[in-house]
Amino acid sequence: MAHTAYPQSYYAASANPVPERPELNGEVETDVCIVGAGYTGLSTAIALLESGFKVSIVEAAKVGFGASGRNGGQIVNSYSRDIDVIERSVGPKQAKLLGDMAFEGGRIIRERIAKYNIQCDLKxxxxxxxxxxxxxxxxxxxxxxxxxxxxxxxxxxxxxxxxxxxxxxxxxxxxxxxxxxHIHPLNLALGEAAAVESLGGVIYEQSPAIRIDRGANPVVHTPNGRIKAKFVVVAGNAYLGNLIPELSAKSxxxxxxVITTEPLSAELxxxxxxxxxxxxxxxxxxDYYRLTSDKRLIFGGGVxxxxxxxxxxxxxxxxxxxxxxxxxxxxxxxxxxxxxxxxTLSRLPQVGRLGDNIYYSQGCSGHGVTYTHLAGKVLAEALRGQAERFDAFADLPHYPFPGGRLFQVPFSALGAWYYTLRDKLGV
CATH class of the missing domain: 3.30.9.10 (D-Amino Acid Oxidase, subunit A, domain 2)
Known part of the structure; x- marks a missing residue:
């Protein structure tokens, strides 16, 4: 199988040293199999391992290969749609739960950095x-x-x-x-992966999930192996593909x-x-931007x-x-x-359960660094039987894009054009 390397980004070029991780070969049994070694998967794994679960992660490429290792590196509170939008669309109890969680993700990141001594240039x-x-x-x-x-x-x-x-x-x-x-996002992911392994979790890289057998004991298949589990957590987000067709229809x-300058003078x-x-x-x-630890400007934007x-x-x-x-x-x-x-059409995250034992979180809508860390904690709570906060997310209404997948892109681009015009006109 072809080896998928990190993209040629500043983050990959400045990443902390990482160990070689194996591909999945043969059959493994575990309590929880997580699909995806980005922030959602890693955060879920840490919370579950800290609670005594046995956890294995399958990753199609490398830890933090997707958005977790390529984003602007900014710790931003709340959700892509703010709490006032949630208050208008759900009942007061659900809104209160979601509002109270809106600032938790950043605290989780800082707690993990301190607890596991993660070197990721936190500012x-x-x-x-x-x-x-x-x-x-x-x-x-x-x-x-x-x-x-x-x-x-x-x-x-x-x-x-x-x-x-x-x-x-x-x-x-x-x-x-x-x-x-802000943080170095790939180094945060790599540090969290090391935390997973220090707690006894196993991460298989270059091991894409190609099929999930649903049922009482779900099985996650990769090209050269499979993992039998009591629970599966699907955490692939934008890199999940069509593994779960009912999830791709609503996202x-x-x-x-993103661009990164050459190193700037200290004065500049x-x-x-x-x-x-x-x-x-x-x-x-x-648009979003920040300085790196070696005095470059990272600047991102556009969709x-x-x-x-x-x-x-x-x-x-x-x-x-x-x-x-x-x-x-x-x-x-x-x-x-x-x-x-x-x-997602609502720009709010999609959280839920397929059957009794396949859980998922996806659709951060560009606001994922803090939310994914919260999501991991909430998913772990649900697997432990504490579902109140999970249900607050799972009960959010979500709809497919009008016209189905064929019209997702033109519909969204038209909406973006409208709002961009409003921004330019100041209305």
């Missing part, structure tokens, strides 16, 4: 940057909303104050969340693009982001519906970077890559 502080007065009003409402759920590490910033943390003329203000922050892989890096916070703007198709790889990523993203930081016009780009995330 505190995340900025939501307002491009327009309308964005600023939204942030004012968001601050009140989050504080209603006990989240108080927030500061509204006017035009003068945001210039103290972002050297750009692009913004009229913003909001600082000191419980946000769509999308690509986002300090001038761009003096406090070393990460930043995302408030547009529907948002390709259907997860096609653009021919020239730098041509798409560099103009966005220069709009925020024209002072970087002569800076060289060293890395450019794309990564897929899974979009």
């Amino acid at each position: 505190d502080g995340g900025v939501f940057a307002a491009n327009t007065p309308k964005h600023m009003k939204h942030l004012e409402s968001q601050k009140k909303l989050w504080e209603r759920y006990g989240h108080t590490q927030l500061e509204l910033m006017d035009a003068k104050r945001i210039r103290e943390v972002v050297d750009s003329d692009a913004y009229v203000g913003g909001m600082l969340d000191m419980s946000g922050g 769509m892989p999308c690509g986002t693009q 890096a300090k001038s761009l982001l003096p406090q070393d916070y990460c930043v995302e703007d408030c547009n529907y198709l948002l 390709v519906y259907g997860a096609r790889d653009p021919a020239n990523i730098e041509a798409i993203i560099r103009p966005k970077m220069l709009k925020a930081f024209p002072q970087l016009k002569d800076v060289k780009i060293d890395y450019a890559w794309t990564g897929n995330f899974l979009l």
Whole structure:
């Protein structure tokens, strides 16, 4: 079988050393088989292993190969659709449960980093940057909303104050969340994989799940082996393919693009982001950026519906970077890559159970670093028989894209065009 390597990203080039992990050969028995060694799978495995379960993970490529090892590396609270949207669509008890969980993922990440001594360049502080007065009003409402759920590490910033943390003329203000922050995402995944193995879990790489036999004792098949389990957790997200057809009908892989500059001088890096916070703007198709530990600027944005790889990523993203930081016009780009995330029509995650023993979580809709860590804890609770928080997610309404899979891409692109036009017009 062909060996799938990491994409040529800055993260792969700067990753911590990792051991060679075996392919699955032959038959294995375990309590829980997890499909996918990204954040959802790894977080679930750690929580289950800490509770005494025997866990095996099958991964089609390498740990963190998908979105977990390619994203912007930003710790951002809540969900892709915020709590006020949830409050309007579900009952008060369910909304309260989901609201109370909206800030837990970041805490789980920090707890895991501390407990397992994960070296992933954790930095505190995340900025939501307002491009327009309308964005600023939204942030004012968001601050009140989050504080209603006990989240108080927030500061509204006017035009003068945001210039103290972002050297750009692009913004009229913003909001600082000191419980946000940023990490080297692939190194976080690799550190969590090491934690899984330190607890007795086993990870099989280059071992894609090609079939799941459902029933009282489900079996996960790979090209050269199979795992018999009491439970299966499906955590493939945008890289799951059609393994579970009923899951692919209600979601769509999308690509986002990222570039990384050459190392900047210490003076230039300090001038761009003096406090070393990460930043995302408030547009529907948002831009996001931060500094790395070796003083490069990572800048991402854009969406390709259907997860096609653009021919020239730098041509798409560099103009966005220069709009925020024209002072970087002569800076060289060293890395450019794309990564897929899974979009749902509601932009809320899909969580559920197939039969009695196959669990899944997917569809972070571009907001996955914190949510996936929460999801792993919630899935582990459900397998232990504590399903209240799991059910709060599982009961969220979800619908297939209009027109089925054939029209997923044009429908979503039309919606994105509409919201992008609104962003440009400031309405």
